[in-house]
Amino acid sequence: MSEKSSVCIVGSGNWGSAIAKIVGQNVVEKSDIFETRVNMYMYEENFEGRKLTEVVNEKHENVKYLPGVKLPENVVAMPDLVEACKGADILIFVMPHQFVRQTCKTMQEHIKDSALAVSLIKGFDKAPDGKPGIAMISNMIEEILGIDCAVLMGANLAPEVADEQFCEATIGCKNLAEGEILKNLFEKPYFRCSICMDVETIEMCGALKNVVGIGAGIVDGMGLGHNTKAAVIRLGLMEMVKFGEMFIKGSQEVTFFESCGVADLVATCHGGRNRMLGELVIKSDKDRPNWTIKELEKEILRGQSFQGPLVAQEIHEVLKERGIVDDFPLFNAIYRICQREIPPSDFIDCLRSHPEHMD
Structure with missing residues (x-):
């Protein structure tokens, strides 16, 4: 990397804008190691x-996706992806996961070989070449761009982060040096970051x-209480751990006790947009039984998307x-409810x- 690292944020929804506020402030406060201008690629609307x-x-405000939150003036929204990312030393990916592949292909010939990517994207990619299984978004970014890709995950509901309410996050990276760079970029007194090397589990x-969060919302929509939701969280966590054991080589159970694990699960099941979706599936089942997830999405999210149903x-x-579908009954039931194959009851x-x- 160059003496001072320049930063580009690839994406600009509510989470992208919340992280832009943090990054925009930190590069100014640490101008000895970061360039102070932050380009933020924004799909033009x-x-x-x-x-x-x-x-x-x-206005220095994302008036559509994070209204009421002021962004630092050194964060510059740009509609041209290539211009935004050109010359950046750190590329922060924060967008719906279904758009990442094409975005990376557009950037492919225009980024530094020495750049470091970090994914804040909560989703999977299909395994390449028609192979069965899943692939990590970070691996896809690495393969297309030819650079390292770290991750940042945690109990980070965007409006609360933007409001500077205390929370934690987990940085997953391949080596401590990359982790320290990203910790300098993201950490604030109200946004504490830990570093962990179990990248794929994170x-x-x-x-x-997000899938379990839909289940928690179904419980809310049915008018059931905290005890039932606690059961969903516990059983959901068990299926998450089991999935990791089956599909991620070297997955460490201790990682589930980081912010990226049980904390993010609890936050999502109480306040995330996928929890809201689960609740709306129940309510729409009563008065709009033929509505699809896409129709609910269009009415509620103002152009953004629910990631849970796609991951499910x-x-x-x-x-x-x-x-092995029957080995993951919670995941399966949530998928089938989202597809309107079975009633939420x-x-x-x-x-x-x-x-x-x-027994």
Whole structure:
């Protein structure tokens, strides 16, 4: 890397904007090691008759996806991906996971060979070349761009981070030097970062917790209480650990006790957008029974997306390929409810009959 590291944020939704606030402040406070300008790639949209990037750069606020939160003036929204990432030493990926592959291909010929990527994306990629299984987003970024990719995951609901409420995050990286660079970039007194080398487990937790979060929302939608939701969290965590044992070489159980694991799971099951989706699936089942997830998404999220249903589908395909769907009954029930294959009322039957309860 150069003497001072320049930073580009690839993505600009509510989480991207919340992290832009942190990064924008930190590069100024640590201008001895970081360039102070932060480019933020933003997919161009119209907002009240104007280009969204122009509004964001004028108001220093993401008026569509994180309204009411001021961004540092050194964070510059840019609609041209190539121009935004050119020359960057650190590339922060924070976007829906289904768009990452094409984004990386667009960037491929325009980034530094020495750059470091870090993924804040909570999802999976399909295994390459038609092979069964899943692949990590960080691995896909590495393969396309030819650079190292770390991850940052944790109990980080974007509005609370933007409001500077205390929280923790886990940085997953291949070596301590990369971890220290990213810790300098992300950590604030209210946003504490730990470093861990179990990268794929950390990333897996960030994806799977969104599926369990839908289950927690189903419980809320049915008007059930804290005890039932606690059962969903516990059984969901067990299936997450089991998934890691089966699909991630060297997965360490201790990693699930980092912020990326049980903490992120608890936060998502109480306040995340995928929890909200689960609740809305129940409510729409009563008055709009034919509504799809996409229709709910369009009405509620103003252009953003629920990641949980897509991850549920991806892992269902992997489990089906291996003939082990029945070993993950919670994941399977949530997938089938999202697909409208079974009524949400069947969810409690899934909890009652979970193998964990069998002698």
